[in-house]
Amino acid sequence: MPDEVAVTHRASSKIDLIIIGSGLAGTAAACFAVTQGLKVAQISASLGELPFASGLLDLLAIYPRQEQKLWDNPWDGIAALIDRSPSHPYAKLGVDTIREAMQGFLAFLEASGLEHHGLPDGNVHLATAVGTLKTTYRVPQSMWHGVGALQQQLPTLLVDFYGMKDFHGRLMLEGLRHRWPTLNTKTLPFPMTFPGVDRQNLLFAEALESPEVRAELADSIRPNLDGAQMVGMPAVLGVHSTAEVIADLEGRLGVGIFEIPTLPPSVPGLRLQETCENSLRSQGVQILQDRRVIGFQTDGLQCTGIITGTDSWRETTEADGIILASGRFLGGGLAAERNGIIETIFGLPVVQPSARNLWHRDRFLDHRGHPVNQAGLAVDNDFRPLGPDGKVAFQNLFAAGSILAHQDWIRTKSGAGLAIATAYGAVEAFLSTAPRN
Ligand SMILES: Cc1cc2nc3c(=O)[nH]c(=O)nc-3n(C[C@H](O)[C@H](O)[C@H](O)COP(=O)(O)OP(=O)(O)OC[C@H]3O[C@@H](n4cnc5c(N)ncnc54)[C@H](O)[C@@H]3O)c2cc1C
Known part of the structure; x- marks a missing residue:
């Protein structure tokens, strides 16, 4: 580290959980963690994909992708997915836990002033700006x-x-x-x-x-x-x-x-982001924006803190656990390099096609989706990323959201559900597994 780098240590108030990312997964994780009484710091470099998102909350509309089977009841679709795709993140949770997660987050949104509507157990259809139909789970009141x-x-x-x-x-x-x-x-x-x-x-x-x-x-x-x-x-x-x-x-x-809903930039996406941020702040979540995580510190198999900063200043923040909700290529959690896809903060192994020419299929709209969209982090049943040896990388590091492998949220229309449900799973896993000081 150059001599002139100013280093600050954030230890004035003890933090239970650091959440990296303020997209929907990081936001949902902060919501679930603060509801459990945890002291949370949410750190992010940008607002992630939320300002682009339509504001609709998808859970699961299409599965399997290659058959383009459309589900009117997303819960039946999730049960089928869990049965046939055991490595999908939903399979680590089960239908009942995903339900709890969705109910919890929808209640948080409503209490924050952003009511959503839908059918008790069904998906709904609405018309898009390009004259197609969109199948989704929950719709903002305004739509x-x-x-x-x-x-x-x-x-x-x-x-x-x-x-x-x-x-x-x-x-x-x-x-x-x-x-x-x-x-x-x-x-x-x-x-x-x-x-x-x-x-x-x-x-x-x-x-x-x-x-x-x-x-x-x-x-x-x-x-x-x-x-x-x-x-x-x-x-x-x-x-x-x-x-x-x-x-x-x-x-x-x-x-x-x-x-x-319009094309990006999306005002409903910005409303969702702003409403959640205000609500989380009012509940005591420390929200640190425009902060890039550039490193981390460890003690054996524990990740004891993260380092944010630039070339001229650095700050360390310590906590008992960390949830990595850093997204994919747009969010910055994954990056495509000449030799493959990397995870940008911890250098975790990324599940990915064996060669770059296998990332995409020939036809852009191929119903099977592109293999690169299923690339991401492999995790254990407690959402802890696996290291190069196939074992948990850190006992207290969890991952949530679109950075996870073995899912294709775009093709299956499950973006919000995946973010919210895995955030719930990661927070629950932190509560039950991580040693607390
Ligand atoms: C155009 C578009 C339309 C969408 N429409 C829908 C829809 O209709 N329905 C639906 O359900 N979902 C939709 N989604 C998906 C939805 O927005 C999900 O929330 C998203 O896919 C997953 O979010 P995420 O939290 O995993 O990642 P992201 O939103 O990408 O967030 C990643 C976060 O990690 C932070 N980060 C990354 N690296 C670092 C670092 N080194 N230091 C600090 N912070 C870091 C980023 O700054 C960001 O805050 C849409 C998404 C897009 C892009």
């Missing part, structure tokens, strides 16, 4: 009317805005025409313009926090209703007070309003 409108084929007006990138009612309508014949669409001027700016979605959403902007928007929608009972709009209906924005527009127009 829930869209599920009923599609199911009952209610007369519905899709509204998009001149100059808005990436959301076009016409495209959506064309894709859905045969399923939803009572759908109509209208492009309207938005009450404000944001010329030449990226991240437009957030600007639209911020503008709609203003009652004056909403009044003007409602005035331009009203003459176009033409008997519509519902109005669907891109998911930009407010950032912090979406329920209020929707209730206000519904009151002004006398119809139901729902949001339609």
